[in-house]
Amino acid sequence: MDATRRGLLIGGAALAPSLAIAETSVDPTAPPAIRAHLGVTENPFGPAPAAKKAAAEALLETPYYAWALEPPLVKLIAQRDALEPEQVGLCNGSLEALSLLSTAFGKGGPIVSARPSYATPLLYAERQGAKLEWVPLAADQQIDLPALAARAQATNAGAVYVCNPNNPTGLLLDAESLRAFCIEVAKTRPVIVDEAYIEISPDPARNSMMDLVRAGHDVIVARTFSKVYGMAGLRVGFIAARPDRVKTLKSMIPTHKGRPGLAAAAACYGDQAYLSGAKAYLEGCRKKIYAICEANGLKHLPSYGAYVFVDCGKPNLAFQKTLAAMGVEVRVFDSPAHPTWIRVGTASPAELDYFATVLPKALKA
Numbered sequence: 316m317d318a319t320r321r322g323l324l325i326g327g328a329a330l331a332p333s334l335a336i337a338e339t340s341v342d343p344t345a346p347p348a349i350r351a352h353l354g355v356t357e358n359p360f361g362p363a364p365a366a367k368k369a370a371a372e373a374l375l376e377t378p379y380y381a382w383a384l385e386p387p388l389v390k391l392i393a394q395r396d397a398l399e400p401e402q403v404g405l406c407n408g409s410l411e412a413l414s415l416l417s418t419a420f421g422k423g424g425p426i427v428s429a430r431p432s433y434a435t436p437l438l439y440a441e442r443q444g445a446k447l448e449w450v451p452l453a454a455d456q457q458i459d460l461p462a463l464a465a466r467a468q469a470t471n472a473g474a475v476y477v478c479n480p481n482n483p484t485g486l487l488l489d490a491e492s493l494r495a496f497c498i499e500v501a502k503t504r505p506v507i508v509d510e511a512y513i514e515i516s517p518d519p520a521r522n523s524m525m526d527l528v529r530a531g532h533d534v535i536v537a538r539t540f541s542k543v544y545g546m547a548g549l550r551v552g553f554i555a556a557r558p559d560r561v562k563t564l565k566s567m568i569p570t571h572k573g574r575p576g577l578a579a580a581a582a583c584y585g586d587q588a589y590l591s592g593a594k595a596y597l598e599g600c601r602k603k604i605y606a607i608c609e610a611n612g613l614k615h616l617p618s619y620g621a622y623v624f625v626d627c628g629k630p631n632l633a634f635q636k637t638l639a640a641m642g643v644e645v646r647v648f649d650s651p652a653h654p655t656w657i658r659v660g661t662a663s664p665a666e667l668d669y670f671a672t673v674l675p676k677a678l679k680a
């Protein structure tokens with residue numbers, strides 16, 4: 316049941332006189348409500364039990380600002396990732412840090428990124444005046460690192476953004492190629508490595524560029540509690556970067572963090588038992604999406620994200636509408652090279668089952 320409907324029923328008795336007006340304003344031709352939310356990249360597995368408990372306890376303290384919870388969380392992250400506390404900057408979800416840093420770096424030159432990728436922070440920076448330089452993916456759908464480096468040099472870029480695993484493709488870059496790229500490019504400009512889904516990768520420690528931050532390179536690793544940790548609604552993320560980059564971020568963040576999110580993050584960061592359950596859940600979802608695609612003859616990429624990039628073989632915007640009319644929400648991306656691709660998010664088994672029943676009909680429509 317969606318929130319509007321729930322609200323109507325809860326408030327039903329008190330609002331009885333106005334319900335008649337609501338009834339007459341229903342549009343009988345409106346499409347059904349979305350029943351399968353596959354357009355988002357969350358983790359319905361949900362937070363670790365310890366995180367839920369900590370968030371619930373933190374609610375009791377909500378009359379008070381949560382400044383005092385920030386330094387211990389920074390310290391905990393620094394200890395777990397062998398960083399100095401000055402190399403860790405908290406943010407309200409990694410989108411905040413990615414957006415603000417892209418805006419700041421955008422003042423020094425364009426931001427170079429692969430396309431398609433997670434464009435939201437870059438488009439925010441563009442609205443604040445930054446110029447964006449998009450580099451198409453290579454033929455194998457991977458981020459084209461040599462082309463990114465060349466474009467960064469040619470345009471005297473303010474920064475380069477790399478999302479690994481990439482969103483929406485879900486592909487993971489070869490760790491050593493990315494490492495060599497970061498070391499080289501970061502000699503002249505910051506490299507932002509968005510690792511929102513890195514915990515899902517087979518060997519997160521090897522695939523992460525955190526070691527380059529430790530070694531002092533101008534690499535900014537962005538992480539989040541929204542994805543594998545199942546806490547998108549609590550808005551906690553962080554960057555690992557050179558202390559001057561952390562200072563820049565702090566100088567731009569206008570507000571403080573919420574108490575339940577900080578408490579929950581401190582209760583679960585690096586909890587391997589929880590992470591293996593969350594990863595297994597997401598892997599199960601991805602396998603289910605692969606099976607649905609294969610049963611319908613659709614090509615898909617192998618993914619390390621909380622989503623699968625699927626070639627539906629039809630113009631994607633129209634197909635997105637067809638699916639929405641049948642109660643399924645998926646995302647399409649602004650990429651000239653991907654006019655027939657949709658991104659299908661991992662979700663609850665019931666939502667994926669619903670997708671499985673709707674997809675054959677949508678493909679025939």
Ligand SMILES: Cc1ncc(COP(=O)(O)O)c(C=O)c1O
Nearest residue numbers: 408409410433482511539541552
């Ligand atoms: C690749 C990537 N980076 C960052 C984010 C931002 O997530 P949050 O702000 O919740 O940490 C998202 C969310 O969809 C994402 O897909």
